[in-house]
Amino acid sequence: DAGVTQSPTHLIKTRGQQVTLRCSPKSGHDTVSWYQQALGQGPQFIFQYYEEEERQRGNFPDRFSGHQFPNYSSELNVNALLLGDSALYLCASSLAPGSRDGYTFGSGTRLTVV
Amino acid sequence: AQSVTQPDIHITVSEGASLELRCNYSYGATPYLFWYVQSPGQGLQLLLKYFSGDTLVQGIKGFEAEFKRSQSSFNLRKPSVHWSDAAEYFCAVGAQGTYKYIFGTGTRLKVLA
Numbered sequence A: 001d002a003g004v005t006q007s008p009t010h011l012i013k014t015r016g017q018q019v020t021l022r023c024s025p026k027s028g029h030d031t032v033s034w035y036q037q038a039l040g041q042g043p044q045f046i047f048q049y050y051e052e053e054e055r056q057r058g059n060f061p062d063r064f065s066g067h068q069f070p071n072y073s074s075e076l077n078v079n080a081l082l083l084g085d086s087a088l089y090l091c092a093s094s095l096a097p098g099s100r101d102g103y104t105f106g107s108g109t110r111l112t113v114v
Numbered sequence B: 001a002q003s004v005t006q007p008d009i010h011i012t013v014s015e016g017a018s019l020e021l022r023c024n025y026s027y028g029a030t031p032y033l034f035w036y037v038q039s040p041g042q043g044l045q046l047l048l049k050y051f052s053g054d055t056l057v058q059g060i061k062g063f064e065a066e067f068k069r070s071q072s073s074f075n076l077r078k079p080s081v082h083w084s085d086a087a088e089y090f091c092a093v094g095a096q097g098t099y100k101y102i103f104g105t106g107t108r109l110k111v112l113a
Helices: none
Strands: A005-007 A010-013 A019-024 A031-037 A044-050 A053-057 A064-068 A074-078 A087-094 A109-113 B003-005 B010-014 B019-021 B024-026 B031-038 B044-050 B056-058 B064-068 B073-078 B087-095 B107-112
Touching (some): A005 A087, A010 A019, A031 A074, A044 A064, A074 A087, B003 B087, B010 B019, B019 B107, B024 B073, B044 B056, B044 B064, B044 B073
Parallel strands (some): A010 A109, B010 B107
Antiparallel strands (some): A005 A019, A019 A074, A031 A044, A064 A074, B031 B087, B056 B064, B087 B107
């Protein structure tokens, strides 16, 4: 049973560039959330997608945007990259929004902005 | 404001010793509570969860946690630690009607042979 898969695993970008990260949810899951984990910190909620719509958003600027496709996979886009965007980006999936069963996390994409 | 506090940044225990990791939360609604573990360079794995019922919950890998509403705590315990338990542990809180989890800053566990 495939869990949550994320691509790429590592990425290096230059300040000002744009980046797209991809996520395929666990089989049977229809909800995808994105988290940013800075070094030495806990994950911070970016947003959640369900039925191809953004359902809730954390305290992140509009430079962060996302999309969910009909097959439930998702993309996270970050424009005008800043050095402070360097972090591990985690995708999490669940059976439904706000699931009390907990989210299944992928291994993440390590983004380095230079 | 909603928050999760993990007071211990680092904990070191000897293999075979007991373990308790602390978690305190501040949340207006009845919380859903979780413990996750993260090995270096990896994502997060769910250890256990609580949303109602018995306040002592059992999880994977021999871990358990106890919900104490009066103390706003959800501490993680293991009676005998194995070297493979060395990792970072995160407490998280969610609630019905909200989609995001709030995570603590984590506790890094080191296990001495």
